[in-house]
Amino acid sequence: xxxxxxxxxxxxxxxxxxxxxxxxxxxxxxxxxxxxxxxxxxxxxxxxxxxxxxxxxxxxxxxxxxxxxxxxxxxxxxxxxxxxxxxxxxxxxxxxxxxxxxxxxxxxxxxxxxxxxxxxxxxxxxxxxxxxxxxxxxxxxxxxxxxxxxxxxxxxxxxxxxxxxxxxxxxxxxxxxxxxxxxxxxxxxxxxxxxxxxxxxxxxxxxxxxxxxxxxxxxxxxxxxxxxxxxxxxxxxxxxxxxxx
Amino acid sequence: xxxxxxxxxxxxxxxxxxxxxxxxxxxxxxxxxxxxxxxxxxxxxxxxxxxxxxxxxxxxxxxxxxxxxxxxxxxxxxxxxxxxxxxxxxxxxxxxxxxxxxxxxxxxxxxxxxxxxxxxxxxxxxxxxxxxxxxxxxxxxxxxxxxxxxxxxxxxxxxxxxxxxxxxxxxxxxxxxxxxxxxxxxxxxxxxxxxxxxxxxxxxxxxxxxxxxxxxxxxxxxxxxxxxxxxxxxxxxxxxxxxxxxxxxxxxxxxxxxxxxxxxxxxxxxxxxxxxxxxxxxxxxxxxxxxxxxxxxxxxxxxxxxxxxxxxxxxxxxxxxxxxxxxxxxxxxxxxxxxxxxxxxxxxxxxxxxxxxxxxxxxxxxxxxxxxxxxxxxxxxxxxxxxxxxxxxxxxxxxxxxxxxxxxxxxxxxxxxxxxxxxxxxxxxxxxxxxxxxxxxxxxxxxxxxxxxxxxxxxxxxxxxxxxxxxxxxxxxxxxxxxxxx
Numbered sequence: 001x002x003x004x005x006x007x008x009x010x011x012x013x014x015x016x017x018x019x020x021x022x023x024x025x026x027x028x029x030x031x032x033x034x035x036x037x038x039x040x041x042x043x044x045x046x047x048x049x050x051x052x053x054x055x056x057x058x059x060x061x062x063x064x065x066x067x068x069x070x071x072x073x074x075x076x077x078x079x080x081x082x083x084x085x086x087x088x089x090x091x092x093x094x095x096x097x098x099x100x101x102x103x104x105x106x107x108x109x110x111x112x113x114x115x116x117x118x119x120x121x122x123x124x125x126x127x128x129x130x131x132x133x134x135x136x137x138x139x140x141x142x143x144x145x146x147x148x149x150x151x152x153x154x155x156x157x158x159x160x161x162x163x164x165x166x167x168x169x170x171x172x173x174x175x176x177x178x179x180x181x182x183x184x185x186x187x188x189x190x191x192x193x194x195x196x197x198x199x200x201x202x203x204x205x206x207x208x209x210x211x212x213x214x215x216x217x218x219x220x221x222x223x224x225x226x227x228x229x230x231x232x233x234x235x236x237x238x239x240x241x242x243x244x245x
Numbered sequence: 246x247x248x249x250x251x252x253x254x255x256x257x258x259x260x261x262x263x264x265x266x267x268x269x270x271x272x273x274x275x276x277x278x279x280x281x282x283x284x285x286x287x288x289x290x291x292x293x294x295x296x297x298x299x300x301x302x303x304x305x306x307x308x309x310x311x312x313x314x315x316x317x318x319x320x321x322x323x324x325x326x327x328x329x330x331x332x333x334x335x336x337x338x339x340x341x342x343x344x345x346x347x348x349x350x351x352x353x354x355x356x357x358x359x360x361x362x363x364x365x366x367x368x369x370x371x372x373x374x375x376x377x378x379x380x381x382x383x384x385x386x387x388x389x390x391x392x393x394x395x396x397x398x399x400x401x402x403x404x405x406x407x408x409x410x411x412x413x414x415x416x417x418x419x420x421x422x423x424x425x426x427x428x429x430x431x432x433x434x435x436x437x438x439x440x441x442x443x444x445x446x447x448x449x450x451x452x453x454x455x456x457x458x459x460x461x462x463x464x465x466x467x468x469x470x471x472x473x474x475x476x477x478x479x480x481x482x483x484x485x486x487x488x489x490x491x492x493x494x495x496x497x498x499x500x501x502x503x504x505x506x507x508x509x510x511x512x513x514x515x516x517x518x519x520x521x522x523x524x525x526x527x528x529x530x531x532x533x534x535x536x537x538x539x540x541x542x543x544x545x546x547x548x549x550x551x552x553x554x555x556x557x558x559x560x561x562x563x564x565x566x567x568x569x570x571x572x573x574x575x576x577x578x579x580x581x582x583x584x585x586x587x588x589x590x591x592x593x594x595x596x597x598x599x600x601x602x603x604x605x606x607x608x609x610x611x612x613x614x615x616x617x618x619x620x621x622x623x624x625x626x627x628x629x630x631x632x633x634x635x636x637x638x639x640x641x642x643x644x645x646x647x648x649x650x651x652x653x654x655x656x657x658x659x660x661x662x663x664x665x666x667x668x669x670x671x672x673x674x675x676x677x678x679x680x681x682x683x684x685x686x687x688x689x690x691x692x693x694x695x696x697x698x699x700x701x702x703x704x705x706x707x708x709x710x711x712x713x714x715x716x717x718x719x720x721x722x723x724x725x726x727x728x729x730x731x
Contacts, residue, residue, distance in 0.1 A: 058711030062658055062731035078606055086659035086729060090625040090637050093658060104642070106613060106622045113617055120616075124609040179710030182683075 029155060032067030035201045036187060044068060044155045048172035049146040051158045053165045057085055059179040060205030064187065065129065065157055066096060072127050073099040077154070080121045081105045082130035083114060111135045122148040128156040132164065143170040253363065255413055258393040258401035260357040261339065265296040267387055268335035269325040282323040285312055295327050298388065338493070340485065342382050345524050346375065350485035351398045359398035372413040380409050395419060398482060400475050403430050423475065424450025431471045437464065449475060490585035491521045500539065500576035504568055507577060511564055514582040515557035527587035528553030532560055535581040538574035546571055548615065551607040553588040563615040570616065610642045631689050633660055633727060655684060655704055657714045657728035664725035667715065674715055674724040680705040
């Protein structure tokens with residue numbers, strides 16, 4: 001009797017999972033994408049390290065977590081961008097809805113500083129979005145971050161280039177992000193406790209539109225001092241030349 | 246009309262007979278107090294004993310004895326030359342201990358001090374409890390303290406006993422004590438002293454039994470004013486004003502050999518700072534550390550806080566983090582803690598309004614700054630400028646900025662550190678591969694009426710779906726990559 005109750009207690013631990021059990025994760029944070037929420041059985045798992053492996057910068061890899069960040073910062077939660085690959089363009093982040101007062105950027109000078117910043121941010125209940133960049137981390141390094149994440153109520157996001165992806169990772173959720181076509185990314189689950197890997201979905205990452213004026217309707221020809229300039233536009237987008245007014 | 250009854254003041258005089266010894270041997274006191282110790286001074290051509298401890302006295306060493314005689318009596322005598330600066334600093338620390346108990350202090354020649362106790366009796370419940378706590382705190386710093394009690398500071402000083410009072414004598418006893426003070430203790434003129442002696446007036450009590458009319462006629466103002474100082478409560482002597490800065494140090498002649506070794510003395514110094522801040526009801530935003538090796542230049546570090554506080558644990562966490570980044574010599578002999586930027590304590594009200602989240606945020610930011618430096622962390626913000634590189638700014642976390650959102654036309658989340666010049670192959674922008682324009686242009690120019698610099702921004706993509714923000718510069722006729730849509 002006692003043994004079975006012990007087992008039940010053990011099975012209720014959030015870090016214990018049973019294979020083939022596909023159920024809604026009790027403690028998850030909506031991704032704001034219904035397809036992704038379905039794929040992840042409810043959303044981003046809280047208290048977890050989430051590894052997002054992307055093929056290239058600029059395919060829409062950040063748009064995956066942007067709604068989460070917006071909601072978090074709007075609710076006065078702090079967010080740290082650790083070693084972002086480029087400088088965040090503040091007007092765009094603000095325009096997207098991020099509360100800049102709650103957003104901080106940390107640049108580490110060495111591997112140890114990166115690890116300290118990541119762990120320290122997580123342990124201070126901050127939503128961490130980190131880019132591995134040039135550093136190489138072994139399993140135990142990342143395991144430390146994952147352990148810290150289990151003590152935080154927020155998920156921690158780790159962006160890594162697909163070229164540098166390691167075979168083993170302690171992250172609770174590992175995703176692969178590729179672009180399938182323009183304005184669309186494929187999100188593939190590489191590892192997720194309780195879920196068959198290799199499930200994947202397509203997500204639209206369309207850039208929001210602005211007022212458009214067709215090229216032939218422009219009051220003055222653009223680049224009129226380069227009359228011979230033959231700019232190449234993709235055919236299916238040629239209707240979309242815009243002049244922001 | 247009801248008469249107001251004036252509360253009777255109680256003054257306690259503290260005398261530190263071994264101050265010179267304590268100041269010199271304080272760090273090693275616990276280890277070597279049983280060994281004979283002496284502080285010497287240089288008088289004319291000879292060195293003589295200025296102060297010595299009980300162990301030395303037991304061997305026959307006395308104050309004013311020449312050093313050579315003292316060494317003959319005790320070859321193992323621990324000797325140090327008197328250091329006035331150290332003594333002063335040490336006395337300041339003792340004064341601060343007393344100041345913790347009573348804000349009304351009178352300093353006497355940097356060797357003793359008087360403190361008024363009647364106003365703080367209520368705080369401790371009784372005089373005996375107050376004296377007990379005072380003794381305990383002084384015991385940690387002083388080998389010996391003698392006390393005197395009186396209704397004013399002079400009376401307390403002149404009625405000093407070779408012990409530490411554990412209770413305040415009753416009023417009757419205090420008056421008896423006052424009466425028994427010898428007049429020669431008042432440092433009167435020789436002629437006056439002789440005159441009083443001739444008349445058989447030895448004590449204050451003898452003097453006060455005389456009719457006042459006759460004493461006024463017979464003795465000059467000096468005697469009368471000194472007697473009146475002893476008997477009245479209107480003590481007009483200058484009160485101690487607590488210094489506006491804090492400086493304290495710890496020394497270890499055998500040296501601290503690792504950063505972990507430094508933690509304990511740092512904690513001690515920070516605890517003293519905390520006490521100082523609480524006593525003066527102030528907070529502090531900045532502290533300075535100095536680590537001095539036996540030889541060579543000292544190393545310093547500054548700890549800054551985003552908001553003033555007095556808690557030693559906050560300062561210690563930040564100090565420890567910053568210490569990890571500091572290159573120290575092999576051995577540190579002296580640690581100095583210094584602070585002078587105090588802010589009047591409004592902490593209670595401030596804490597009440599500050600949310601837990603906010604306090605956590607500033608502690609986190611302070612810790613990151615202490616560990617990684619101020620340039621490692623920033624908060625993005627923007628200003629109303631047309632050119633993206635001018636609009637995009639990074640705020641120091643010590644002076645955070647607020648920027649309200651605005652609707653922007655299509656602009657990316659990432660900006661390259663500087664615009665990257667792209668190749669222009671067959672009139673097509675080229676970055677690793679030809680880029681295809683998706684949307685544009687959006688014309689941005691700065692002060693278009695002054696210069697020719699105009700940029701036409703476009704959204705472009707490469708064959709693998711990455712989207713970029715490019716501009717065509719009218720003046721240079723070149724393509725530049727300025728941002729990445731992520």
